[in-house]
Amino acid sequence: ESEPIRVVVTGAAGQIAYSLLYMIAKGDVFGSEQPLILHLLDIPPMMGVLEGVVMELSDCALPLLRSVVPTDDPVVAFKDVAAAFLVGAMPRKQGMERKDLLSANVKIFKVQGEALDKHAKKDVKVLVVGNPANTNALICSRYAPSIPKENFTAMTRLDQNRAQAQIAAKVNVPVASVSNVIIWGNHSSTQFPDASHGTVHMAGKDIPARDAVGDDVWLRTAFVETVQKRGAAVINARKMSSAMSAAKAAGDHMRDWFNGTPPGKFVSMGVISDGSYGAPKDVVFSFPVSIKNGKWEIVQGLVTDDFAKELLDVTGKELLEERAEAIAVIEA
Ligand code: NAX
Structure with missing residues (x-):
């Protein structure tokens, strides 16, 4: 049997993650033979909610899911990960333009780029979902110079x-x-x-x-x-x-x-x-x-x-x- 791979999802207490975590953990993404360790990153005020998500993942009784690591610390979250779903960001609210989000969100992606650079596998595949996704991916890559630029992508x-x-x-x-x-x-x-x-x-x-x-x-x-x-x-x-x-x-x-x-x-x-x-x-x-x-x-x-x-x-x-x-x- 293959070794488990570590996969991080940020914004893990949010609404996209709530659907995404189940899909990943049941084998829809990395295949039905690939065991997983899921790292879940969110911010300190969300740790209680995240605990509930961890309970539900456990209660799904999914054979591929070997363990779950909930955390508010990017160092823990990005340690040895082979794949990163960067979902966590401030979401667009009704009537808000994406540009309004830019300043709040690029700072998050600078910090996460630095943490990926230090702690993730060098061949980590990074998918940025959090908006503005393209520019966040660019910033993240710039702060992770030891990881190839080709490994940073944005979701369209x-x-x-x-x-x-x-x-x-x-x-x-x-x-x-x-x-x-x-x-x-x-x-x-x-x-x-x-x-x-x-x-x-x-x-x-x-x-x-x-x-x-x-x-x-x-x-x-x-x-x-x-x-x-x-x-x-x-x-x-x-x-x-x-x-x-x-x-x-x-x-x-x-x-x-x-x-x-x-x-x-x-x-x-x-x-x-x-x-x-x-x-x-x-x-x-x-x-x-x-x-x-x-x-x-x-x-x-x-x-x-x-x-x-x-x-x-x-x-x-x-x-x-x-x-x-x-x-x-x-x-x-
Ligand atoms: P939610 O607000 O439900 O969840 C976001 C989560 O991220 C929250 O739990 C929040 O606490 C967490 N978070 C905030 N800052 C964080 C940080 N520094 N580190 C870790 N976690 C952090 O939003 P959701 O609906 O899940 O959307 C997430 C992002 O996806 C938003 O930026 C949204 O705009 C973007 N989207 C991108 C799409 C795309 O096609 N690229 C489409 C869907 C979505 O609109």
């Missing part, structure tokens, strides 16, 4: 899943029939959900999503806006931000990073930009990636038209602004 998988669900509903196929829909740029309202390289599996073969949808105007307007504003729509309806779907997406992201993507298929992840597709360099930008042996590569050679170039430019500019604001906050 929820946006991808939302986009693929919209296409599936439009075409009336099961969601698993839709692939290769791309989220470009920032996990924010400037993101560009792009179905122009997507495929839909119908009648035994993959056909272009554009042909399956048969409505380019919809793909450039209502589709884009619905995906961009889906987070806000969920908040308006539920009075709380997306949690079940965010947890599912975080599990999808990490599972694919560890296990790889099938030939010809790609997924979207916020990764350190090398300037591909005209994106600014050295920001965490969501690109289509294919994954093999635990390493992602940006999919090259996709043709982007003027409409796409314009939207890529807008979201890239926002990431440059966020980076400048984040650095100003940290250096103040």
Whole structure:
């Protein structure tokens, strides 16, 4: 039997973690053969709530879960971890813009970057969920110089899943029939959900999503806006931000990073930009990636038209602004 791996979830007393911890602990992410030790980090006022989460994990009687380490100390939380889900942050409230969150949250990710640098495994895979996710991932990586930059990623998988669900509903196929829909740029309202390289599996073969949808105007307007504003729509309806779907997406992201993507298929992840597709360099930008042996590569050679170039430019500019604001906050 394999040795247990250590996995940390921050914000472990929060609502995303409440769904995510169960998924991880039952084997949905690292596989049904991989035993786990879960490290749960939250802040001191949440330790009582966290104790309840620990009780419930125990009461789930999950065979893969070998032990649970609840803590408010980043040193304990990040010790020897192979995977880190950085969920903990101040969540966006109704009517709040993501920018308002930036100053509060980048400081958290500086501290956690430093702790990862000192205590985590050097090949730790880090997924930042807490917003502003892309910029938090960038800051975290900067304060963890002994860990490769490629190991810090930000979650845009929820946006991808939302986009693929919209296409599936439009075409009336099961969601698993839709692939290769791309989220470009920032996990924010400037993101560009792009179905122009997507495929839909119908009648035994993959056909272009554009042909399956048969409505380019919809793909450039209502589709884009619905995906961009889906987070806000969920908040308006539920009075709380997306949690079940965010947890599912975080599990999808990490599972694919560890296990790889099938030939010809790609997924979207916020990764350190090398300037591909005209994106600014050295920001965490969501690109289509294919994954093999635990390493992602940006999919090259996709043709982007003027409409796409314009939207890529807008979201890239926002990431440059966020980076400048984040650095100003940290250096103040
Ligand atoms: P909750 O407020 O339910 O939980 C957050 C938890 O983080 C709380 O228990 C809080 O005490 C804890 N926390 C705060 N500071 C911490 C620190 N320094 N160290 C450890 N824990 C800390 O929020 P939840 O709904 O779970 O959302 C968490 C984050 O995910 C938010 O930033 C939210 O904006 C972000 N989201 C990101 C998404 C994405 O696609 N990238 C989508 C869903 C979600 O909106």
